[in-house]
Amino acid sequence: MTANSKAVVLLSGGMDSCVTAAIAAQTHSLALVHASYGQRTAARERRAFDEIANFYGVSDRDRLVARLDYFAQIGGSALTDSSIAVPQRAAGAARGTVRGTAANGGGEIPVTYVPFRNAHFLSVAVSWAEAIGAGSVWIGAVAEDSSGYPDCRPDYYRAFQELVRVGTRPETRIEIITPVIHLRKSAIICRGIDIGAPLHLTWSCYQNDDQACGSCDSCLLRLSAYTEAGVADPIRYRNGVAPY
Amino acid sequence: MTANSKAVVLLSGGMDSCVTAAIAAQTHSLALVHASYGQRTAARERRAFDEIANFYGVSDRDRLVARLDYFAQIGGSALTDSSIAVPQRAAGAARGTVRGTAANGGGEIPVTYVPFRNAHFLSVAVSWAEAIGAGSVWIGAVAEDSSGYPDCRPDYYRAFQELVRVGTRPETRIEIITPVIHLRKSAIICRGIDIGAPLHLTWSCYQNDDQACGSCDSCLLRLSAYTEAGVADPIRYRNGVAPY
Secondary structure, three states: OOOOOEEEEEOOOOHHHHHHHHHHHOOOEEEEEEEEOOOOOHHHHHHHHHHHHHHOOOOHHHEEEEEOOHHHHHOOOOOOOOOOOOOEOOOOOOOOOHHHHOOOOOOOOOOOOOOOHHHHHHHHHHHHHHHHOOOEEEOOOOOOOOOOOHHHOHHHHHHHHHHHHHHOOOOOOOEEEOOOOOOOHHHHHHHHHHOOOOHHHOOOOOOOOOOEOOOEHHHHHHHHHHHHHOOOOOOOEHHHOOOO | OOOOOEEEEEOOOOHHHHHHHHHHHOOOEEEEEEEEOOOOOHHHHHHHHHHHHHHOOOOHHHEEEEEOOHHHHHOOOOOOOOOOOOOEOOOOOOOOOHHHHOOOOOOOOOOOOOOOHHHHHHHHHHHHHHHHOOOEEEOOOOOOOOOOOHHHOHHHHHHHHHHHHHHOOOOOOOEEEOOOOOOOHHHHHHHHHHOOOOHHHOOOOOOOOOOEOOOEHHHHHHHHHHHHHOOOOOOOEHHHOOOO
């Protein structure tokens, strides 16, 4: 990859994608993609995207906000289908280790899994990268800590890289880069702090869009990771959940 | 694949996807997906989709129309970017053989190529298939005759099949089926006629949405294929272009 060439980065507004953007920004000019797909906290995530993009001085023409509203029609996930409840835990129940908190500790797919979601996001990013001549697409997928989702594993990105190779113009070279895929959530936080990622602008909560609930799986995972990292979470939580 | 199980079929409203749906309908119950992505003839293609879906008696809940409006922002193709002209040929210039008509006769990628487009369509279809429990996704890609697009080749569908295998729930089995990929356009017409596909309801023109122009690459390809098949094209053309 060429230093200072353009990098297309998928930026949801969460910590993993924020740190991914921070890593990409060290060597590349950023082109940021955000997807709105009818998820419960779409407006709040969009605000996080805008604020992080502003933080990095990314111009409007280097931002792409894609509306994937059809996910609401597809359904099948607690994130996009209001008939499926987002799981809530007792706030202090499982804060010891990061792995202990997630619904998928035993390898199950959580109800927040959106069928084949990352393929949509990556396709938007690759189409844009090919159209603007960017040489790389960056995504903050995390294999171990955060999900149990099938589309967050290294195998998946190897398969997608092959799809990009055969499915774009012969002269197109787009590298799929997953810089945090093998990191624990706590290590992502440390890495982000080290390189000045604006973690205070990120959003993780599945449930609310004012202050984070502190009790959904995503909040618990975030809080546990901050505990493990030994630093205070800079965002605010509802009901006085202590960030550290 | 199980006979009479549900098949998700990508139906653009063109001949290839219409015949693909007709083939799927022989053994499966149809769930039809249509994508609107800011292409010039979106409204006309949608009408073709609706009429073909009506022809097969597909209920509203088994139809999914996905709006991929972000393609207009991505640009890079004459189909979605009004600053790039759709190529026009003299109507009778190259009617002898099908291969002779397309801009890509020499292996070049035509300006109507939309970067990485089919990955978006397939992702919508696979997400829906996983959500509703369909065991197959059908797409009317044609390798040889119709395009020169990189995402119409068998290699591409093998790569996508692998992506589906690694990127969906462990228990999910979705087969990607490309029943016309090795057929010439004229053979697709013959097959369609043989099994009663409603070719009279299909739409191919890149240029207009009332009557087909008869002079864009897509019309020329269609007309040449009908000539080669030795049958009359049942749709109407502007300016009295003879269908046979």
